[in-house]
Amino acid sequence: MVKSKRLVFARQFDGMPKESDFQLVEEETPALKDGEILVESLFNSVDPYMRPYTRVLPTGITMIGEGCGRVIESKSSDFPVGTVVMHQYGWCTHAVLDTKKPDPERPIRKAPADYPKDLPLSLLLGAVGMTGMTAYFGFLKLCEPKEGETVFVNGAAGAVGSLVGQIAKIKGCRAVGSAGSDAKVAWLKELGFDAAFNYKTVSSLDAALKEAAPYGIDCYFDNVGADFTSTVLNHMNLYGRVSICGSISTYNDNEMAKGPYPFVTILSKQLTVAGFKVPRWFKEWPKGMEQMAQWIKEGKIKYKEHVTEGFENMPKAFIGMLVGENTGKAVVKL
Amino acid sequence: MVKSKRLVFARQFDGMPKESDFQLVEEETPALKDGEILVESLFNSVDPYMRPYTRVLPTGITMIGEGCGRVIESKSSDFPVGTVVMHQYGWCTHAVLDTKKPDPERPIRKAPADYPKDLPLSLLLGAVGMTGMTAYFGFLKLCEPKEGETVFVNGAAGAVGSLVGQIAKIKGCRAVGSAGSDAKVAWLKELGFDAAFNYKTVSSLDAALKEAAPYGIDCYFDNVGADFTSTVLNHMNLYGRVSICGSISTYNDNEMAKGPYPFVTILSKQLTVAGFKVPRWFKEWPKGMEQMAQWIKEGKIKYKEHVTEGFENMPKAFIGMLVGENTGKAVVKL
Structure with a gap:
């Protein structure tokens, strides 16, 4: 007992x-x-x-x-x-x-039989676990990033966001992120993000996006939702892809957040906006876990x-x- | 001169x-x-x-x-x-x-060299032209309908909507439509729609959708936008696909229509919402025009x-x- x-x-x-x-x-x-x-x-x-x-x-x-x-x-x-x-x-x-x-x-x-001995087991809940798979599949499957494109992720210093930005870099994209403190922004730059800003201290999200993504956003990986996403959509390029992973800004709300409907923007820019939960690709997880472990060992993912x-x-x-x-x-x- | x-x-x-x-x-x-x-x-x-x-x-x-x-x-x-x-x-x-x-x-x-002599030339602006291609590509490419699924289209008695419902039937789906008069609804039933309702006279759009699509909606082809679309999203099934073709309810508005953001719904139901303009598939139009002309000649499309x-x-x-x-x-x- x-x-x-x-x-x-x-x-x-x-x-x-x-x-x-x-x-x-x-x-x-x-x-x-x-x-x-x-x-x-x-x-x-x-x-x-x-x-x-x-x-x-x-x-x-x-x-x-x-x-x-x-x-x-x-x-x-x-x-x-x-x-x-x-x-x-x-x-x-x-x-x-x-x-x-x-x-x-x-x-x-x-745990995978070939899980590297020099990696902490906690990563099986993180970069080599559900968190990593959320970034890997949610970004690659739904955003389909192409070399040279601009990828924007919010909550970028979070568990998933920080991986998305680094995967974007591996895929040859320009990675832009936002986070809620200057220390987090500094870490994003260490990780190789091309641009990052503290959304709490910028004069406006609109201006910050314009500066950080001057050629517009092709892929948007969304952890935040609501007004934040509504603003980002205005910066999307034609044929842009949006992967909706989370909506942390609204999780404590008792009522649905309101604002301008995005449907006309989705139409006029021919966007694709998709939501996901990562168990959807459960069968493919072993492949994703192997790839994430390899990138970590190669120093490509921190x-x-x-x-x-x-x-x-x-x-x-x-x-x-x-x-x-x-x-x-x-x-x-x- | x-x-x-x-x-x-x-x-x-x-x-x-x-x-x-x-x-x-x-x-x-x-x-x-x-x-x-x-x-x-x-x-x-x-x-x-x-x-x-x-x-x-x-x-x-x-x-x-x-x-x-x-x-x-x-x-x-x-x-x-x-x-x-x-x-x-x-x-x-x-x-x-x-x-x-x-x-x-x-x-x-x-005009295609093989354009059927017994079809009016006006169809080159309609079912065998841009309108037809809008229905054909906008529905098939973005909704990817599967046999047995429920397809809902609004503005269903319009040029595009009436074709979408009939293509849905050809693909083995249950076709549900809404329109703005009883005469239009009667025509939709003639066309083979499994269910249709007059959105102007139903007690609520919510109740009408529940009755017309009791197992939920897998594919939604949207011509109307705003509050109408916001309500339809609540009836979508897991992994549902939304093709945004138009937003006629908002075209005369001077300000963007507002309401609850759809992002949490898109996330929790893992929906894919995509907007399009049909020139995007311009290279494939000849194939689509040929198919539409053939379906019309076979009596499958009215x-x-x-x-x-x-x-x-x-x-x-x-x-x-x-x-x-x-x-x-x-x-x-x-």
């Missing part, structure tokens, strides 16, 4: 989540049945998407999210003790997983992690990520 | 265009130079797109639009007298065209024309089309 902890989604969020919206529960893990494994989390993920997902969740369940852990007890020959897995069992220190009847909504994935220590600090890490405290991927080390 | 007439875009429209915004000019056509042809219009087109295009046009020029005419004088061996051509020289009874230095923005196109007689009545025909007087393609017979 092992003592395990989990954080329960105790109260529906009203605007910005509060630490008191979560409840810590401690319990003993049950004895394993045949085919089951007991996983101890090494790292848990906090991501923007969790905020809107809670809208349709019942309270009282374990807060959702991905974890990366190690098998510490096993009644499955496929998952011997020591196996590293990623799972979707939410904010918990331990999870009992049934390897015989895996939940299709919450697949158990093993990453930063914002690590919060201690399971009990997950709500704090989540709220911090929503207000933009993190640069790069936000993870919690257990 | 031939007396020719043209209608000048004399005043920038304020809201709905008025007949007094146009000015009739009569003049003699100049003698032809080498390589030039004189074309006498048989039919001129009035289309919704003309309304928004005028926003960026200087007043004083000949009103824009497509014409179908016959060469009545020729100094070009490629275009002998009698040749039928389509041109973009605007609202005129006659046009002198330079076949040696054709304006790339206003290409001269010959069409209706709303013919206004007399060149002087072009402004009236244009305004009538904008308020929805036409069923099917609006043309002016000279």
Whole structure:
């Protein structure tokens, strides 16, 4: 028997989540049945998407999210003790997983057999995990960037945005990003972004885009949504592609943000605007993970992690990520 | 020398265009130079797109639009007298065209050599012309309809919409349309639409869509825009495709229509929303024209024309089309 902890989604969020919206529960893990494994989390993920997902969740369940852990007890020959897995069992220190009847909504994935030994395991939640796949597939599949084009990404110092800009550079594009602090902007320039600006301090987003992308934007990778996106659309070039990954500016709103409809702009500039969730390309993930790991080893992709220590600090890490405290991927080390 | 007439875009429209915004000019056509042809219009087109295009046009020029005419004088061996051509020289009874230095923005196109003799030449502006290509390419390329899917089109009794619904049926889809009168709705049912409703008399667009498309909408071909489109997006299925062809509900607005941003819906349903103008596929038009002509001959595509007689009545025909007087393609017979 092992003592395990989990954080329960105790109260529906009203605007910005509060630490008191979560409840810590401690319990003993049950004895394993045949085919089951007991996983101890090494790292848990906090991501923007969790905020809107809670809208349709019942309270009282374990807060959702991905974890990366190690098998510490096993009644499955496929998952011997020591196996590293990623799972979707939410904010918990331990999870009992049934390897015989895996939940299709919450697949158990093993770390790739060829995962480089010199890379931290936390990257399996970051650049070589869901975050990396979000950048890789969401950008390449929907924006179809061509050499010489201008790519703009907002939330560019975030986990996904920072990877999108670097993939854009690898593909021979001009990468432009926006972020919410001067320190983040400085980091974007270190990463090789051709232009970057602090959207909180520019005189206007319109003027900043005009300066940073003087020939217009061909590919727009959107993490922010609403008024921000409405403004960016005015800077898109003919036949531009927009990949909608997130809408973090609106996640705490209780009502849909309003503004001018974009349909006439989409029509007159012949834009393609597409939204996605990354499990859509799940079958292709192994290829994407291999590519991201390779780029990291070659030094073509750099990453930063914002690590919060201690399971009990997950709500704090989540709220911090929503207000933009993190640069790069936000993870919690257990 | 031939007396020719043209209608000048004399005043920038304020809201709905008025007949007094146009000015009739009569003049003699100049003698032809080498390589030039004189074309006498048989039919001129009035289309919704003309309304928004005028926003960026200087007043004083000949009103824009497509014409179908016959060469009545020729100094070009490629275009002998009698040749039928389509041109973009605007609202005129006659046009002198330079076949040696054709304006790339206003290409001269010959009627296809194999154009069926039993089809009226007016169809070269309609189902076998730009209108048909708008429906054919705009729908098939961007919506990529699959057998068994639900296709919704608004402005469905219009020139383009009525063709989109019929192409949807040919592709094995369920076709749903909306129009602005009971007579139009009756015609849509004659054309084989599985469901159709009068959007002006339904209790709510939301309820009408729920009833007409109970399993949701996979493909949406949009001619109307703004609030109408905002409502339809709520009925789209996961991975739905939206082809934005027009925005007729907003063409007379002086300010951009406002409402809830669609970005979160596009994201959560993983929609693809694309706008287009049909010259984009110009190279593929011959293939599309051949297909449309064949479907018409096979009785798979039916069409209706709303013919206004007399060149002087072009402004009236244009305004009538904008308020929805036409069923099917609006043309002016000279």
